[in-house]
Amino acid sequence: MASLTLRNVGVVAHIPLFQNLNLVIGEGDRLGLVAANGAGKTTLLKCLAGLAEPTGGDIVRSRGLRVALVEQDVPANLLDLAFHDVLHRALPADEREGHEWRVDMVLDEFETPADLRNLPMRALSGGWQRLALIARAWITQPDLLLLDEPTNHLDLEKLFKLEAWINAAGYTAPIVVASHDRDFLDACTTRTLFLRPEESISFAHPYRRARELLDAHDAAAQTQREKTLREVKRLRQSASALRNVGINSGSDAAQIKSAQIKRRADALEQNARAVHKERPGEIRLANRGTHARVLVALENVTVQTPDGRKLFAVPKLDVAQGDRIAVLGRNGAGKSQLVRLLHEAMNRPEGLPGIRVTPSLALGYVDQDMQQLPERSTAHDFILSRFRLGDQRSRAVLAEAGFSIERQGLPIAKLSPGQKARLGLLALRLTEPNFYLMDEPTNHVDIPGREQLESEILDAEATCIVVSHDRSFVKTIGTRFLLIDKGRVREIDGPETFYESVVG
Known part of the structure; x- marks a missing residue:
């Protein structure tokens, strides 16, 4: 059985994106990959595909494992190729001649209209470009299919088409889907991995049920953290009282005991990690109000x-x-x-x-x-000129919305x-x-x-x-x-x- 195993895998890019990730992806898996923008989903998919190396840990692939990654954008070298030719060229060179039927079969499987099949990729809508890239990966008959934001640019009709295709796919090779579409994840996945910098957590359920379990996990972790911090406070009070007794009475034993208790409090506090939160502190919507009905x-x-x-x-x-x-x-x-x-x-x-x-x-x-x-303006100049908040306040609200100082100075076109x-x-x-x-x-x-x-x-x-x-x-x-x-x-x-x- 084709499989892929992650052992203590982590990636650090200035800060940890994820670490100590242990996971087995095998036959029949439909894994949803969930994280905030910039939190490492695309990076992890590239590591699974062998296009990037993790900072730490090992990724073990079964012998001969064929992996296909469908990225978010159309590669520049495909833009001028016809839809049909994009699929044909994805076949191994020694299989192209005499295997046109495989191309037509996959085009039929995706219900591709006849008038689109010979159009160049750049002439297709964003939705059909996405489906073309998925079809291009599928025709290679991969053992593992990786989809990075497959619903971007899809209208509802194509989104439902993709959902139906994934659920009716006539093979048991695993699929990993990184997506922000909650209904799509519920419809197409059976497992969910929440990717986090400290501790990534997975559940053997589609997104919404997994999210309920994750919230319960986080609530329990927060309760435990609060309990631990209360114990830290109690220990430090005890250590302080013993230290005073030792000083006043000249008792070395009391001071040694005080130091032991303090070390225990320090160790407990170090292990009481903060519970993961997604992007806190953003500016929130306000309503200016009006008397008009x-x-x-x-x-x-x-x-x-x-x-x-x-x-x-x-x-x-x-x-x-x-x-x-x-x-x-x-x-x-x-x-x-x-x-x-x-x-x-x-x-x-x-x-x-x-x-x-x-x-x-x-x-x-x-x-x-x-x-x-x-697009030619920077994020900082746009906020500063549009809302006249002043330089420091503009930088602060951008930081609260998740923009580092470096990103604030980039042209918007490069974001x-x-x-x-x-x-x-x-x-x-x-x-x-x-x-x-x-x-x-x-x-x-x-x-x-x-x-x-x-x-x-x-x-x-x-x-x-x-x-x-x-x-x-x-x-x-x-x-x-x-x-x-x-x-x-x-x-x-x-x-x-x-x-x-x-x-x-």
């Missing part, structure tokens, strides 16, 4: 493509204070075009025909590609997608809006960041219109649900019916 009203509004083709009409829609509207629809239905139209109307003092915006509206806007960020997302959400928080217009705000955001955004929206009683493929996010924050379907928009009771129609 209806913040935005639409009547007889037509939503069009950039070239003027009609997508759908909105006969009437009032967005009242406290409404959290999730806009649903298949890819290409016009969700992002609606957001862009509303964004334009909210940035014009006179609005747009058919769209009325209350004068007290303070807009917080997030674009799915974070295009609102000035990772996760870092850009974090910067965009920081700017959203500092704007202190009373209306949030968000197109895929959780793209590239890790699970702690998604959960924090959800709780902040609820705590701030925010008014918002949001487009998102993150099913957990939609179900958590949504109070109203608009479905765009077949050129019409209508309000529905909840997102489940739409999700079921996409799967079907």
